[in-house]
Each structure stands twice: as C-alpha cells, then as structure tokens.
Amino acid sequence: MLIVLIIIWLLVGALSFIYWWTKDYDFTTNEILLLILSSTLGPIAYFVMNIHMGKEKTLIKKRKDGST
Numbered sequence: 001m002l003i004v005l006i007i008i009w010l011l012v013g014a015l016s017f018i019y020w021w022t023k024d025y026d027f028t029t030n031e032i033l034l035l036i037l038s039s040t041l042g043p044i045a046y047f048v049m050n051i052h053m054g055k056e057k058t059l060i061k062k063r064k065d066g067s068t
Helices: 002-024 029-041 044-052
Strands: none
Touching: 002 029, 002 044, 029 044
16 A cells, blocks of 8 residues: 555656646656656645746735835
8 A cells, every 4th residue: 555655646746747847848858857856746746846837926915005
C-alpha cells in the first residue's frame, strides 16, 4: 500500500509540473531535472508552479482615495 501511495505522490507532482510548464513553454529534455524535483514535491508542486508561473492573486487591493 505504501508503494502505491508513493507512486501516486510522484505522479501528481510530475503531472502538475508538466501541466504548468507546458502552458508557457515547450517541454524539452532540459527540464527533466525540474520534472524529477517537482515529482518529489507531489501535490505541493501544483501550488509551487502556480506561484512560480506568475499566477499572482491580489489579496488586498490598494485604496483608491490616495490616503495612507
């Protein structure tokens, strides 16, 4: 059972990396090391790539009245 969970963890990380990387770039052999590293992150890789690929979310908008 543990081996199955490890395989699922690695697959989720690899697929997350491929999903985000191929949105803006071609996936070439140069990115194999990045694929391996993101595989070890598992589901966390999805969120890391979300931040890395510039998908910023505004948490607090600046005030429009110009006061500080």
